[in-house]
Amino acid sequence: MSTADPHLLTGAYALHALPDDERTDFERHLSGCESCAVEVAEFTATAARLASAASEPVRAALRGEVLRRVTGVRQVAPGKAAPAQARRSVPRGRGPARWALAACVAAAAVFGGTAVWQYERAQDARQQAALAERHADQVAGVLGAPDAATRSARMAGGTGTLVVSAGRDRAVFVASGMAAPPEGKVYQLWFADGGRMRPAGLLGTGRAGQTVLMRGRVDGASGVGVTVEPAGGSRQPTTKPLGLLSVPARPSHVS
Structure with missing residues (x-):
């Protein structure tokens, strides 16, 4: 794995954002880590809820419109670019696909923020532990000093x-x-x-x-x-x- 702590990868795994080798290693870790399994399940459910909340129902007439347009689309031979007119005919940024993409982006932001928070929390814990250890060393140094x-x-x-x-x-x-x-x-x-x-x-x-x-x-x-x-x-x-x-x-x- 690229990180020393697999507990920080639950969000990326739920979004299928891990490379194959990291996904394999994380799944091996997941099989024996109950807390990570719970987080993955919660993240997956949250992503589904976000996508559902951002979706919109498809109009009943949409299927018929798509089928009519398909019959009028000229097929392109392999190795040839699509005509400019055909490329222009595909609307951008509209319809259910846009909302699904927005939901994925929102979910990625949520999970990314969670991963950052987890990392910062771990960093804070390590810093506090280092401070406590340094304090204990200083106390022990005074108590054990030859001239105490x-x-x-x-x-x-x-x-x-x-x-x-x-x-x-x-x-x-x-x-x-x-x-x-x-x-x-x-x-x-x-x-x-x-x-x-x-x-x-x-x-x-x-x-x-x-x-x-x-x-x-x-x-x-x-x-x-x-x-x-x-x-x-x-x-x-x-x-x-x-x-x-x-x-x-x-x-x-x-x-």
Whole structure:
């Protein structure tokens, strides 16, 4: 197949738009894939409905008119072009054929759009997976760093733990057993830089335990605070901190 994912070919298969080799490979896949079989059946039914909706009934007198015209059409010998007059006599863009063609074009547009949507959805999923993997690697790098140092404090009915790697200049916040914030609110993390508070990320709602890579570099911050803020966070704290954690000093044995 020309694509690595046969699940994206259901629309093209239903429209008979696959080359012979791809059609053969897809039919082999189709025999063992229930979800693709359902999609092909739905696409085929949709194409039939589109064609039916775009068709118009044939006039009862049309058959007689066609037969009368056939008797007056001059036959062309093999290898000779049809007379110009005969070519001009064939009307273009009229009658049921035009509507059938329009229905096919509409169906192709529908299935093409579905295939594009499926492809974009798969791309989004891959990008999200890559971001999640990179985030996990960064968290693991801080937690497992030789110079990792911690501070813990009780807050919101649970425990908040700050892990800092001076060498990586990054920090991780680990929440354990913390109560859910009030409805429409979130827990927000802050770096304390002298007399100002710098936003450092949000804790997810509905999870008592979580590990968050704090946003931005530690960059000489003296402490970390946690406040309750409106959903989406704030530029500056709007409530008193639930807890304050001093940034641990770099261990003396780590060079």
